[in-house]
Amino acid sequence: MNNNTDVLENLIEEFSKLPQIGRKTAQRLAMHITRRPKEDVEKFSRALLEIKDKLRFCNVCCNITEYEICRICDSPKRSNNVICIVEEPQDVLAIEKTNEFKGKYHVLHGIISPLDGIGPNDIKISELLRRLGGESGSEVEELILALNPTVEGETTILYLSRLIKPLDIKITRIARGIPIGSDLEFADEVTLAKALEGRVVV
Amino acid sequence: MNNNTDVLENLIEEFSKLPQIGRKTAQRLAMHITRRPKEDVEKFSRALLEIKDKLRFCNVCCNITEYEICRICDSPKRSNNVICIVEEPQDVLAIEKTNEFKGKYHVLHGIISPLDGIGPNDIKISELLRRLGGESGSEVEELILALNPTVEGETTILYLSRLIKPLDIKITRIARGIPIGSDLEFADEVTLAKALEGRVVV
Numbered sequence: 038m039n040n041n042t043d044v045l046e047n048l049i050e051e052f053s054k055l056p057q058i059g060r061k062t063a064q065r066l067a068m069h070i071t072r073r074p075k076e077d078v079e080k081f082s083r084a085l086l087e088i089k090d091k092l093r094f095c096n097v098c099c100n101i102t103e104y105e106i107c108r109i110c111d112s113p114k115r116s117n118n119v120i121c122i123v124e125e126p127q128d129v130l131a132i133e134k135t136n137e138f139k140g141k142y143h144v145l146h147g148i149i150s151p152l153d154g155i156g157p158n159d160i161k162i163s164e165l166l167r168r169l170g171g172e173s174g175s176e177v178e179e180l181i182l183a184l185n186p187t188v189e190g191e192t193t194i195l196y197l198s199r200l201i202k203p204l205d206i207k208i209t210r211i212a213r214g215i216p217i218g219s220d221l222e223f224a225d226e227v228t229l230a231k232a233l234e235g236r237v238v239v
Numbered sequence: 240m241n242n243n244t245d246v247l248e249n250l251i252e253e254f255s256k257l258p259q260i261g262r263k264t265a266q267r268l269a270m271h272i273t274r275r276p277k278e279d280v281e282k283f284s285r286a287l288l289e290i291k292d293k294l295r296f297c298n299v300c301c302n303i304t305e306y307e308i309c310r311i312c313d314s315p316k317r318s319n320n321v322i323c324i325v326e327e328p329q330d331v332l333a334i335e336k337t338n339e340f341k342g343k344y345h346v347l348h349g350i351i352s353p354l355d356g357i358g359p360n361d362i363k364i365s366e367l368l369r370r371l372g373g374e375s376g377s378e379v380e381e382l383i384l385a386l387n388p389t390v391e392g393e394t395t396i397l398y399l400s401r402l403i404k405p406l407d408i409k410i411t412r413i414a415r416g417i418p419i420g421s422d423l424e425f426a427d428e429v430t431l432a433k434a435l436e437g438r439v440v441v
Binding site for chain 1: 249253260266273281287290293294305327329
C-alpha cells in the first residue's frame with residue numbers, strides 16, 4: 038500500500054522530474070511545500086507559469102528573454118565585433134558574472150552529440166549563420182567558442198570552425214587549464230597537458 | 240547589471256526558498272523549467288496548488304491526508320493498541336516501508352527544541368493527550384517513541400515519557416545501534432555504547 042495521498046504523490050513526482058532530484062529529495066521538497074503558507078505556494082506556482090507565458094528566445098542571439106530582442110543584444114554599450122558562442126543560457130550568466138566580456142552572445146541551446154542523436158540541425162546553428170550573413174554580420178571580427186571541453190564540446194567546436202572558416206572570421210576557443218585555487222597535483226593529465234600547451238608569457 | 244530576466248529571477252528565487260537548494264541549483268532547476276513543454280510546467284504548477292487546496296491534517300493522528308481521517312487511522316486492519324509517535328509525516332512513510340508496524344501513528348509536526356523556541360505547545364502533544372483520553376484511548380497499550388536520537392529528540396522523549404507516565408501506558412523507544420551494512424569501526428562511540436547497552440539475546 039502506498040501511504041502517500043494522491044495529491045502529495047503527484048507533487049513528489051513533479052519534483053522528481055527535475056534534474057538531479059531523486060525520489061528522496063523530491064519527497065523532502067514536497068513535504069516542505071505542505072508546511073508553507075498558502076500564499077507562498079501560490080507565488081511559486083505562478084512563477085512557474087510565468088516562465089512559459091512570458092519567456093521566449095531573443096530574435097538575435099537565441100538567449101531567453103521577455104522581449105523580442107534581449108537586453109544584451111539591445112544594449113548600445115556592447116560591441117558587435119565579438120560574438121561568444123555558448124551552449125546554454127546559464128553559460129551567458131556565468132560569463133556575464135566575470136564582467137570581462139563586452140561583446141554579444143549566441144546561445145546554441147545544446148551541443149552536437151551524435152550518441153544522443155543531437156545533430157547540427159537540432160541546435161541554433163542556422164540562426165548563427167543567418168546572423169553572420171545578416172546586416173551586422175560584417176561587423177563580426179571574432180567568434181569565441183566558449184563550449185565545455187567535453188567530447189561533445191570538441192565535436193561542436195570542430196564542426197563550427199569548419200563551417201565558419203569560409204566566412205573569414207577569427208575563431209577562438211577559451212583556454213583549458215588548471216582552475217584557480219586548484220592544485221597541479223590533482224589536475225588530470227589532459228588538463229595539465231592543455232595547460233602546458235596554452236602557456237602564456239608572464 | 241543582473242542579466243536574468245525578472246520572470247526567470249523570480250522562479251530562481253522561489254526554488255532557492257526550498258530546503259537545501261542553493262542559488263546555483265535553483266538556477267539550474269529554473270533553466271530546466273524553461274526547456275520543459277508548457278503542459279508539463281502547468282502540471283507542476285497545479286500540483287503545487289493542490290497541496291494547499293486539498294491536504295489537511297488527519298483528525299486523529301495529525302498526519303497529512305486528503306480526508307478527515309487518514310487511510311491508516313481509518314483502516315480496520317490496523318491495531319489501536321500501539322501508537323507510534325513520530326516527528327514528521329515523512330517518518331510515517333519511512334516506517335510504513337518496513338512493513339513491520341501494524342499499529343497507528345501520531346505525528347507531532349516538530350520536536351521540542353528550546354534553542355529554536357519550539358516548546359511542547361508548538362507541536363501536536365495536546366492532540367496526543369486528547370486522543371489517549373478519548374474513546375479509543377483506553378485500548379492503547381504501548382506508545383513507541385520513534386524520534387530521532389538527537390538532543391531535541393531526547394528532550395521530547397523525556398518530556399513525553401514524564402507526561403504520559405500517570406496514564407499507565409507502556410512507553411518504548413526505537414533502538415539505537417549500528418546501521419545494517421555499516422562497520423563497527425566507523426561507528427561513533429555514543430552509537431556503539433548504545434548498541435552495546437541495547438544488545439539482545441540471539
